[in-house]
Amino acid sequence: MPSATVNKPRPSELLSRLTSAEPEVKVRALREVKNQIIGNRTKKLSFLKLGAVPAVAGILADSIDDVTDNNNCNNDSNNAINILVQSAAALGSFACGFDAGVQAVLDAGAFPNLLRLLANPNEKVVDAVARALRMIYQSKLAPKYDFLQQKNMEFLISLLNSEKENVSGLGASIITRSCETNLEQKALFDAGILRKLNSLLEGGSLSQRDASLESLATIFRNNPEVISKFAGPEIGRPLSSIIDLAKDRYPRTRLLACMCLIVIRNASPHFLQDIGIKTKLIHILLELLDDPGQVGDEAPFAFSSLIAQKEDLQKLALEANAIDKLHHHIKKGSLHPRRYEGILLALDDMCSKLESCRSKFLSLQVLNLLADALTDYNAGVRAAACICLKSVTRSIKNLSAGYFMNETIVIPLVQLFLDPSTSVQVAALGATSNIVVDFTTRKSIFVQCGGMKQLVQLAKSMESSVRSNALWALKNFVFQADNRLKEGVFSELTASLLSSLIRDPEPSVQEQALALVRNLVDGCINLIEFVFAEDGLILGAIGRQLQCASKAEIGIQGMYALCNVASGNEFHKEAVMQLLFTQMGDKNQSFVIKFLQSNDSRLCTATVWTIVNLTCPSSPGAPGRLEKLRNAGIVSQIKNMVNDPCVDVKLRVRTVLGQSMAFGDN
Amino acid sequence: MASSKKLISREEWEKRLNNVKIRKEDMNKLVMNFLVTEGYVEAAEKFRMESGTHPDIDLATITDRMAVKKAVQCGNVEDAIEKINDLNPEILDTNPQLFFQLQQQRLIELIRNGKVEEALEFAQEELAPRGEENQSFLEELERTISLLVFEDTSNCPVGELLDISQRLKTATEVNAAVLTSQSHEKDPKLPSLLKMLIWAQNQLDKKAAYPCINDLSNARLEDPTF
Numbered sequence: 001m002p003s004a005t006v007n008k009p010r011p012s013e014l015l016s017r018l019t020s021a022e023p024e025v026k027v028r029a030l031r032e033v034k035n036q037i038i039g040n041r042t043k044k045l046s047f048l049k050l051g052a053v054p055a056v057a058g059i060l061a062d063s064i065d066d067v068t069d070n071n072n073c074n075n076d077s078n079n080a081i082n083i084l085v086q087s088a089a090a091l092g093s094f095a096c097g098f099d100a101g102v103q104a105v106l107d108a109g110a111f112p113n114l115l116r117l118l119a120n121p122n123e124k125v126v127d128a129v130a131r132a133l134r135m136i137y138q139s140k141l142a143p144k145y146d147f148l149q150q151k152n153m154e155f156l157i158s159l160l161n162s163e164k165e166n167v168s169g170l171g172a173s174i175i176t177r178s179c180e181t182n183l184e185q186k187a188l189f190d191a192g193i194l195r196k197l198n199s200l201l202e203g204g205s206l207s208q209r210d211a212s213l214e215s216l217a218t219i220f221r222n223n224p225e226v227i228s229k230f231a232g233p234e235i236g237r238p239l240s241s242i243i244d245l246a247k248d249r250y251p252r253t254r255l256l257a258c259m260c261l262i263v264i265r266n267a268s269p270h271f272l273q274d275i276g277i278k279t280k281l282i283h284i285l286l287e288l289l290d291d292p293g294q295v296g297d298e299a300p301f302a303f304s305s306l307i308a309q310k311e312d313l314q315k316l317a318l319e320a321n322a323i324d325k326l327h328h329h330i331k332k333g334s335l336h337p338r339r340y341e342g343i344l345l346a347l348d349d350m351c352s353k354l355e356s357c358r359s360k361f362l363s364l365q366v367l368n369l370l371a372d373a374l375t376d377y378n379a380g381v382r383a384a385a386c387i388c389l390k391s392v393t394r395s396i397k398n399l400s401a402g403y404f405m406n407e408t409i410v411i412p413l414v415q416l417f418l419d420p421s422t423s424v425q426v427a428a429l430g431a432t433s434n435i436v437v438d439f440t441t442r443k444s445i446f447v448q449c450g451g452m453k454q455l456v457q458l459a460k461s462m463e464s465s466v467r468s469n470a471l472w473a474l475k476n477f478v479f480q481a482d483n484r485l486k487e488g489v490f491s492e493l494t495a496s497l498l499s500s501l502i503r504d505p506e507p508s509v510q511e512q513a514l515a516l517v518r519n520l521v522d523g524c525i526n527l528i529e530f531v532f533a534e535d536g537l538i539l540g541a542i543g544r545q546l547q548c549a550s551k552a553e554i555g556i557q558g559m560y561a562l563c564n565v566a567s568g569n570e571f572h573k574e575a576v577m578q579l580l581f582t583q584m585g586d587k588n589q590s591f592v593i594k595f596l597q598s599n600d601s602r603l604c605t606a607t608v609w610t611i612v613n614l615t616c617p618s619s620p621g622a623p624g625r626l627e628k629l630r631n632a633g634i635v636s637q638i639k640n641m642v643n644d645p646c647v648d649v650k651l652r653v654r655t656v657l658g659q660s661m662a663f664g665d666n
Numbered sequence: 667m668a669s670s671k672k673l674i675s676r677e678e679w680e681k682r683l684n685n686v687k688i689r690k691e692d693m694n695k696l697v698m699n700f701l702v703t704e705g706y707v708e709a710a711e712k713f714r715m716e717s718g719t720h721p722d723i724d725l726a727t728i729t730d731r732m733a734v735k736k737a738v739q740c741g742n743v744e745d746a747i748e749k750i751n752d753l754n755p756e757i758l759d760t761n762p763q764l765f766f767q768l769q770q771q772r773l774i775e776l777i778r779n780g781k782v783e784e785a786l787e788f789a790q791e792e793l794a795p796r797g798e799e800n801q802s803f804l805e806e807l808e809r810t811i812s813l814l815v816f817e818d819t820s821n822c823p824v825g826e827l828l829d830i831s832q833r834l835k836t837a838t839e840v841n842a843a844v845l846t847s848q849s850h851e852k853d854p855k856l857p858s859l860l861k862m863l864i865w866a867q868n869q870l871d872k873k874a875a876y877p878c879i880n881d882l883s884n885a886r887l888e889d890p891t892f
Binding site: 031034035038039040041042089092093096097128131135165205206207293334 | 747748751755756758759760761762763765792795799801802846849
């Protein structure tokens, strides 16, 4: 007879039954709570709000000493066992994949009681408790385990040595969650934990193998010393068991084995470097993309960790048709957001350095695909799409052809400037920065889509990362742009905004603002008037900022801005001179000397270039300026640099000295 | 017409077959594996006693698993869920697809019994939140609810949901999930062997005419033909 009852007690009714004095009522109520919450996040939340967790934790605490030996089979002890088992199972379920639940369990003080119960004589109790603790340790909120204490290490070893899967699994989970520093990794190695994990790899059950792989990866992470000790004496053998598991029949095992091998590869230059293993890893991970479940969701992230920053692997992956395969998966549609994000980031890593990869990707007609991702409902996907776009737009060939400056991409991208998530905004700005370096005459499309105005708005954002990235995009936008475009940008920005951005509290913002000025005034003499607008607001800001530049990059951009101003007419050059000689406090030395003496050759070059422009022989005021510079000791400073190791510096110095000799200097 | 394929007569074939030695222990293991995976616990127990073959799984766990499977096959889904949670609370907590399938089956049973109000209440309280979390669940939920729209459910587009085969499908998924959680493989070895046989015969067909097995259930050799 099929059951079809929905006549369940309401949650509040259930909770009151938990307080019953009758053990049987209590057991049934606990079991009912457990059955209602398992698999059901909504119910977990509503029970949580009613205070179920402290209630259940309290029952666990009260019953902790009720089961003292395993031999009693009477009704009372059965009830006592069941109370412990059901309350542990309920707490475990609250903690399963649900951070609010984990927090509630910890807040209710159940953690130490659960630990104590691991020593309980009854198997079922131990099983339920170990499982609950494992759920807690799968969460970031789990209490930190101090491996460096002897007692704790011994306890961990006893867990790993247990025959019960849930208990040894708990030991592995603790390692995976809590082991962070090289010191802890070494302590685990010294205590023989790796040998134990290796034996679980070779002789354990499926879940023990998987748990071992995760723990091993955690212990190996960024620790070449531990890796070589593990793989060392019996060269090849321990690593070969992990390599074998990468071909295991279970997809999750294959994924975890690959992730472990990747951790080893990335940490240590001595292992797993031959082309055979590299190709194998690429093929296994690409094949795992076909898995419909969580394994397939995580596979692209593992793929990214394999190829990121590594051109040789990117090339191999390209030859293995990685881009086609990744593209194929996106085209299928209805992707879980995590998988979608992962695939986009994998494509980003593929296209980050190699033009061959970018060409391949773009040959697949992907603009519409990327445009869809830019408008996805999930913020992670949107950000990943922008990051991918940024890598792809490094393709100078396609940038020059104006491939990206079209409405399909620009409109959704500009919309993301207003995205509620800051990380999406910043990622969108990053992609925009590349796209607007468009060498054709199509930059006006960006203005038409409202992009330029939006960028100026973002330059006023509360978030410094948004401000600096918006300025970066504007800087690239005006790079070699025509006068009309530049004037449009300047009138939107206004001199007062730009000068305040030059004086922004954040160094990165200052740097980008100065670079923007540099690009704005570059090229045409009329544009130099920008820096004189509103009583020379911008010029004054540059001067003040150069006095107290906190890093070389600020000095470099500022000097190049001045350099461009100094390429103008007499009035412009004199204005620059005045700036260079403004004293601050009682400092006799102009910042010019400081910059010329800098270790950073880029800063020296920028400064010498400015002097070149100021002393250019064709201008009538040049001799006077040269005299001033000589008196300030700047010319002799430059003479000292005549054999500077940096070619750029040397050449510019010689130009200055050549120019100064035209005025009869020696 | 001359054929380029090699002809192998029945005598020659049987002679070659006799030269291949198969161990009794291996066959026993295959049988035990089949009985255990499919859940024939009494047969497995008897086979163990009579042949001395050790099952690779504790037979007691088979009883629990079979109780779950039977409950689903009978449409007692709530009972099945409780039993699964007693066996291993992690299974349904970490397998949203399976959990949804079971809840969907509960809904189907309510609809089958004409309990329309209860069905709607159940769908709203238990299944709608799952649909919010996952697009494909939402689509399945809508399909199931549409059963209520049709008067003649045997002819409607989603009528298959009411079929017994739906219960069996769910039961198989549940069986597989429990087996996996017990670190046991969810498929018996025997079908793989038979598939290998068919594949090998297909390969050999290209090169030879030989006595082949066409009926797997009696494994009779049929004479080669051109």
